[in-house]
Structure formats: structure tokens, C-alpha cells
Amino acid sequence: MQTHVKQINIEKAINFIDTNCIMPLSLGEVAKESGMSKFYFARTFKFVTGKTFKNYHNYKKIEKAKRMFLQDEISITDVCFSSGFNDLSYFNRIFRKIEGTTPSYFKKKYHAS
Numbered sequence: 021m022q023t024h025v026k027q028i029n030i031e032k033a034i035n036f037i038d039t040n041c042i043m044p045l046s047l048g049e050v051a052k053e054s055g056m057s058k059f060y061f062a063r064t065f066k067f068v069t070g071k072t073f074k075n076y077h078n079y080k081k082i083e084k085a086k087r088m089f090l091q092d093e094i095s096i097t098d099v100c101f102s103s104g105f106n107d108l109s110y111f112n113r114i115f116r117k118i119e120g121t122t123p124s125y126f127k128k129k130y131h132a133s
């Protein structure tokens with residue numbers, strides 16, 4: 021029963037992150053939304069998803085950024101800020117870490133094909 025409750029709480033957290041991914045979210049805020057303490061939430065989230073809260077949140081923001089690149093001819097700076105990042109160099113670093121390529125290469129590759 022307890023495992024089922026954990027799963028439901030983490031699903032609530034995932035839905036909250038997915039819905040609000042471009043917002044600056046704190047671990048405490050999402051833990052509260054899921055009805056767990058910060059520390060218990062962090063351990064449980066990592067166990068269930070395989071990612072830390074911060075990694076998952078960044079992943080969702082990068083997914084949003086990729087969709088923006090695919091939809092419009094939009095600048096990397098605009099995508100950075102529209103996808104919830106506040107710093108272009110941090111955006112570039114996280115994008116490269118998750119996608120294995122830079123945002124400019126991703127954008128160029130997509131629009132070339």
C-alpha cells in the first residue's frame with residue numbers, strides 16, 4: 021500500500037513539474053505539492069524516476085526548448101528565456117549535457133533538413 025501511495029505522490033509531482041516546467045520551481049515547493057517532506061521527496065523521486073528533481077526539471081525545460089526550435093525560426097536567446105532558463109550559458113551547458121549537442125547545432129541541423 022505504501023509503495024502505491026509513493027507512486028501517486030510522485031505522479032502528482034511529475035504532473036506539477038510538467039505543467040509548470042518553465043517556472044522556477046524549488047524542491048520544497050514540489051515536495052509540498054506532493055505531500056512529502058523535501059528529503060523524503062528527493063529520495064523517492066530519484067528512486068521512482070531515476071532522475072533527481074533538478075535533472076528532471078531541466079530535462080522538461082530542454083524538451084520545451086526543442087519544441088520551440090522545431091516550431092519556429094526563433095533565436096536561441098528567446099528560446100532560453102521562454103523555456104524557463106535565466107542564463108544563456110547555463111542553458112547551453114544543460115542543453116549540451118542532455119542532448120549531446122549545442123542548441124545552435126540542433127537548430128541548424130533541424131532547419132537544414
